[in-house]
Each structure stands twice: as C-alpha cells, then as structure tokens.
Amino acid sequence: MVHLPKDDTKLILTDTASPQERHGRRDFLKQSVAAAAGAGFIGGGMMSFSSSAWAAGSDKPEKEEVKIGFIPLTDCAPIVVASVLGFDKKYGIKITPSKEASWAGVRDKLLNGELDAAHILYGMMYGVQLGIAGPTRDMAILMTLSQNGQGITLSNQLKEQGVTDGKSLKRMIDSNKREYTFAQTFPTGTHAMWLYYWLAAYGIDPMNDVKTIVVPPPQMVANMRVGNMDGYCVGEPWNARAIYDNIGFSVATSQDVWPDHPEKVLGCTKAFMTQYPNTARALIMAVLEASRYIDDVKNRSSVAKLISNKSYVNAPEAVIEQRFLGNYENGLGKKWKDAHAMQFFRNGEIPFPYLSDGMWFLTQHKRWGLLKKEVDYLAVAKAVNQIDLYKEAATQVGVTIPTNVMRSSKLIDGKVWDGSNPKAYAASFAIKS
Numbered sequence: 001m002v003h004l005p006k007d008d009t010k011l012i013l014t015d016t017a018s019p020q021e022r023h024g025r026r027d028f029l030k031q032s033v034a035a036a037a038g039a040g041f042i043g044g045g046m047m048s049f050s051s052s053a054w055a056a057g058s059d060k061p062e063k064e065e066v067k068i069g070f071i072p073l074t075d076c077a078p079i080v081v082a083s084v085l086g087f088d089k090k091y092g093i094k095i096t097p098s099k100e101a102s103w104a105g106v107r108d109k110l111l112n113g114e115l116d117a118a119h120i121l122y123g124m125m126y127g128v129q130l131g132i133a134g135p136t137r138d139m140a141i142l143m144t145l146s147q148n149g150q151g152i153t154l155s156n157q158l159k160e161q162g163v164t165d166g167k168s169l170k171r172m173i174d175s176n177k178r179e180y181t182f183a184q185t186f187p188t189g190t191h192a193m194w195l196y197y198w199l200a201a202y203g204i205d206p207m208n209d210v211k212t213i214v215v216p217p218p219q220m221v222a223n224m225r226v227g228n229m230d231g232y233c234v235g236e237p238w239n240a241r242a243i244y245d246n247i248g249f250s251v252a253t254s255q256d257v258w259p260d261h262p263e264k265v266l267g268c269t270k271a272f273m274t275q276y277p278n279t280a281r282a283l284i285m286a287v288l289e290a291s292r293y294i295d296d297v298k299n300r301s302s303v304a305k306l307i308s309n310k311s312y313v314n315a316p317e318a319v320i321e322q323r324f325l326g327n328y329e330n331g332l333g334k335k336w337k338d339a340h341a342m343q344f345f346r347n348g349e350i351p352f353p354y355l356s357d358g359m360w361f362l363t364q365h366k367r368w369g370l371l372k373k374e375v376d377y378l379a380v381a382k383a384v385n386q387i388d389l390y391k392e393a394a395t396q397v398g399v400t401i402p403t404n405v406m407r408s409s410k411l412i413d414g415k416v417w418d419g420s421n422p423k424a425y426a427a428s429f430a431i432k433s
Contacts, residue, residue, distance in 0.1 A: 061092045061279040068266075068283075069100045069109055069118035072218050072313045073235040074320055075146040075264050076119045077303055078344055080312050082290035090289070091282035099311065102216040103186040107134050110269060116276075117268040117283060119145060123361040125267045127188030129384050130362075132370050138270035141358065141385045142284050143351045143393075145264040145291070149323070149342025150191060150254035151239035152198055154231040155224055159249055164332055166202035166251065173209055182206070183215040183223065183232035190263055193364045194254045195233035200431040201257075201413045207368065207433050218314070224248055235263070236342065237313065237320045242331070244319050249331030255340035257412045262357040273386065280386075284393035288351055292399070295345035300325050348400035353385035356406040356419030363417075363426035369433030377422035 127133025242248035304321035326341030408418035
C-alpha cells in the first residue's frame with residue numbers, strides 16, 4: 001500500500017533543482033529563440049507582445065504578476081513558452097515560472113499562496129479537492145496542458161533476466177518471489193494511475209504483488225541507477241533519459257494505456273480564481289496561445305532547446321527533442337513514430353477541461369482505495385473544472401470549443417470510459433483494492 005508523504009522531497013538522492021530564473025536569463029533565452037518564434041507570428045496574424053490593449057477597463061487583470069510552479073518535465077513547455085516568448089505580456093500579465101522540487105512541494109505552495117497557479121498533476125487536483133492528497137481545499141482546473149507523453153521504464157537488470165513486456169514481468173513476479181519496487185510521482189497523480197492500470201492489465205496487483213514508492217520526477221533515473229527500484233512511471237524526458245544513460249528500457253508509454261489521455265493541467269485554488277478572475281482568464285489565454293505555438297511542428301525543436309536549459313528541465317536537448325517530436329525507441333531495438341505522442345493543442349481539443357477526464361481519475365482513486373466512499377463524480381468534476389471561464393478565454397483568442405463536455409476512450413484492457421456510469425465503472429475491475 002502506498003502511504004501519502006507529507007513531503008516527497010525526502011526521497012531525493014541528490015539535489016539538482018536550479019535557482020529560479022533571473023530576469024537577465026529570461027531576456028537571454030527570449031533572444032535566443034526569437035528567430036524561431038517567427039517574430040511573434042501565430043495563426044496567420046502578427047502579435048504585438050508589448051501591447052496589452054485587451055487588458056483594459058473591467059477586463060484588466062487584478063494581479064499582473066503571476067508566479068506559476070512547474071516540475072522539470074517536457075510538458076511544462078506551455079508555461080515556459082508563454083513566459084519567455086511574451087504571450088503573457090499580450091494579455092497584461094507577467095508569468096514567472098517557478099521550478100519546484102516535488103509534487104508535494106507544488107501542492108503545499110499552491111495552498112499557502114506562495115504559488116498563484118501551477119503545471120500540476122490532474123489527479124492531484126481532485127485529490128486535494130476531496131482531502132485524499134493533503135489538506136482539503138477547493139481547487140480550480142483552468143485548462144488541460146497536455147495529452148500523452150509519459151511512460152513506464154523497467155531496469156536493465158529485469159531485461160537481463162528476460163523481462164521485456166508486461167507478460168514476462170508477470171511471469172517473473174510469479175516465479176521469482178522477492179520484493180519488487182516500482183516508483184510513481186504522487187499517490188493520487190497521473191503517473192500512479194498509469195502505473196497501477198498497466199500492472200493490473202497484466203494481472204499484477206499494484207497494492208499486493210509489488211511495493212510502490214514516491215520519487216520526484218527528476219530523481220527517477222538516479223534512484224534506478226543505484227538499484228532502488230525495478231521500474232517507474234514518470235513523464236518525459238526521464239524515460240528517454242534512462243535509455244540514454246543505459247540503465248533502463250521503455251516497457252510502455254502512457255498512451256499505450258490510454259491513447260490521448262489527459263495529463264497535466266493548469267491549476268490553482270478556487271480562492272485565487274475567485275479573487276482574481278480576470279487574471280485567471282488572461283492566464284488561460286496566454287497559455288492557450290503558447291500551446292498552439294508548440295503544436296506547430298516547425299517550432300518543436302526550438303522549444304526543446306529552450307526547455308532543456310538548467311532553469312527548466314535541465315536535461316540534454318537530444319534527450320528531450322526526439323520524443324517531443326514523436327520519434328520513439330524503447331531501448332530494446334524497436335523504433336517508431338508514435339501516433340499518440342505528446343500534444344498540447346490540436347485545434348482546441350486538448351486544452352478543454354472535459355468533465356469525463358476528471359471523473360476518470362476519481363474512479364481510479366475509488367478503485368485503489370484512496371477514495372473510501374462513493375462521491376457524486378459529476379458534481380465534483382463540475383466544481384473543479386472551470387469550463388465557463390475556459391470558454392470565455394478560448395473565445396477571446398479564437399480557439400475552437402468542443403461541443404461535448406464528455407468524451408469516450410478505450411483503454412489497454414479493452415474497457416470503454418465515457419463518463420456515463422462512473423460508479424459501475426469503478427467497481428467493474430477484477431483487480432482493485
């Protein structure tokens with residue numbers, strides 16, 4: 001059973017967190033990617049980064065400087081791009097990205113007001129809302145930041161013993177009795193849910209057959225290198241980095257578990273959104289434009305270079321770029337162009353905060369015993385996912401708004417999730433807590 005840590009930073013082997021980005025560095029990075037930014041050319045129109053004409057009158061942001069926390073992962077890109085390339089200034093705000101050491105730290109700083117908003121785990125937002133991921137607080141998901149792009153990595157030691165996929169891992173666990181340790185990044189978060197779902201799909205009970213621990217994303221590779229774990233689930237580039245460092249291989253991507261699954265969100269407390277509604281709207285607008293920019297394939301390489309900097313992901317550009325472009329290899333000799341690689345915009349489909357996405361995480365929290373009692377799944381999703389505010393922001397920047405707040409998906413085990421009967425769905429799994 002996984003125990004929720006008060007602060008998961010205790011599991012870090014070494015402290016690689018960089019100092020916060022200084023204004024001079026911000027200016028340098030902005031200049032270094034100016035050419036790739038096309039001088040502000042987005043969607044066929046020229047933007048004036050110095051103009052904040054929209055942010056006038058009653059729409060003027062109440063708080064003009066916004067501190068946004070992020071964890072060093074490839075999918076922090078929309079926050080970094082919105083800040084460095086000046087999409088924030090267009091809407092009358094200044095985004096200051098704040099590099100954080102752990103998801104528990106992000107949670108704590110959101111709740112105590114040190115951070116205004118954050119690049120954050122979808123499931124963590126719901127966990128805090130219901131008091132199963134720390135102190136109970138009303139939370140607000142402003143938009144979805146990304147889909148896909150996480151993964152499950154196994155150690156080379158397992159590979160040497162013949163484990164190359166889920167079936168062979170199941171055989172190993174059944175035949176070679178020992179303690180198997182797998183890491184995820186936060187108990188109610190996305191990586192825990194992908195890991196548990198994948199293991200269960202192959203008949204491995206994540207609560208009884210293996211031990212699971214919490215490790216911050218940038219520390220996964222270091223922990224595997226010294227033998228602290230057999231496998232882990234994390235966001236990129238830390239799966240690609242294990243292959244690059246020749247200590248592990250990719251046994252599955254998160255899109256293998258759920259093609260086009262929701263991943264990180266732009267989140268804040270409900271109190272922040274209520275106190276600063278114009279700021280929250282401007283923040284959505286700036287990040288929407290950044291997301292649209294990133295999804296243009298011709299911009300991907302320059303964005304990979306940008307976020308590889310020590311102020312952000314702090315990983316070799318080559319490790320970030322290939323999977324960012326959808327070019328995968330698994331460390332076992334297989335290479336492919338992934339049809340469901342990390343995406344951020346897709347004509348407005350990805351940023352929309354679908355109610356069914358949030359409800360799915362609740363079903364898994366219930367499945368694994370994190371949520372002890374049944375809840376009104378739809379009511380919780382409506383309270384957390386700020387669809388009305390998102391629609392206002394998306395309309396202002398000309399982003400298409402999906403017509404349905406629910407969507408349907410088939411997962412790795414063949415089960416279809418559409419949000420229609422979450423209670424029955426949560427109870428339908430053969431392996432559950």
